[in-house]
Amino acid sequence: MKKLVTGLYVAVTVALLAWGFYQAIYVAPVDAMQGESYRIIFYHVPSASVAFLFFAVSLGGSIAYLAWRRSRPDWAQAGDAWALAGAEVGVVFCTVVLITGPIWGRRAWGIWWTWDARLTTTLVLWLIYVSYLLLRRFAAGPQMQTLAAVLGIFGALDVPIVYMSNRWWRTQHPAPVFGGDSGSGMDPAMASVLLWNMLAWMLWGLLILGLRYRVERKRQGLDASEAQAALN
Amino acid sequence: MDQKAILDHQFVAAAYIITWVIQLGYLAWLALKWRAQKRR
Numbered sequence: 371m372k373k374l375v376t377g378l379y380v381a382v383t384v385a386l387l388a389w390g391f392y393q394a395i396y397v398a399p400v401d402a403m404q405g406e407s408y409r410i411i412f413y414h415v416p417s418a419s420v421a422f423l424f425f426a427v428s429l430g431g432s433i434a435y436l437a438w439r440r441s442r443p444d445w446a447q448a449g450d451a452w453a454l455a456g457a458e459v460g461v462v463f464c465t466v467v468l469i470t471g472p473i474w475g476r477r478a479w480g481i482w483w484t485w486d487a488r489l490t491t492t493l494v495l496w497l498i499y500v501s502y503l504l505l506r507r508f509a510a511g512p513q514m515q516t517l518a519a520v521l522g523i524f525g526a527l528d529v530p531i532v533y534m535s536n537r538w539w540r541t542q543h544p545a546p547v548f549g550g551d552s553g554s555g556m557d558p559a560m561a562s563v564l565l566w567n568m569l570a571w572m573l574w575g576l577l578i579l580g581l582r583y584r585v586e587r588k589r590q591g592l593d594a595s596e597a598q599a600a601l602n
Numbered sequence: 603m604d605q606k607a608i609l610d611h612q613f614v615a616a617a618y619i620i621t622w623v624i625q626l627g628y629l630a631w632l633a634l635k636w637r638a639q640k641r642r
Contacts, residue, residue, distance in 0.1 A: 405610045406610035407613050414617070459628075466620075469621075585635050
């Protein structure tokens, strides 16, 4: 039954990704100002949304780990696994954002990069979570998970700053597509395509997030049994 | 198709291809990690 549900989920996700791609390339109208190059937004914005969501998952997992590390060690380990999975998959999506954005910028602005508030805060966010992953990879000892959880919590503080950056400050980055002021937004024909792609990438992201969580839980279980065997 | 549209398409294609390479590359790395753990 579980395999059937997973298979169905994968099939729906792949179908939605294909549908989103078709809509982005063949259905969305050409932008009057930017021409065809604006279609990069259909992968760029959903990737940013998924990255933000997964950094929030990492925040929740980090808080759970710190809250339960003494009273409920099993729950704390599960929280730690969610924190790692959220951070790692979030970095994957954030990397996509930091590569697709400059590709679009090169075409639209004539430059790959500018140190405006939105781009800089996004780069800082990526660097914080890469540091988080490096800490987990190279630090050893019982304090590693606690230190990682603290870094994960502080890293997540940058997410609302990134989100609000082009609302608080004047940026070269375009105005918000959703939730901006009266001058922002996009044509309904384009917005629907963006929403399809957001749904598709969200489902894809949840799939790899769940997989990463399971891999980490398995590693925790194997490490615990190996430690137990070494004691006996 | 004019020169501008061709160049636009090339930028879009580059962004989409890089996105898929990153996503599928990560999925492949996860699959390898999963398999390595099954062998432990």
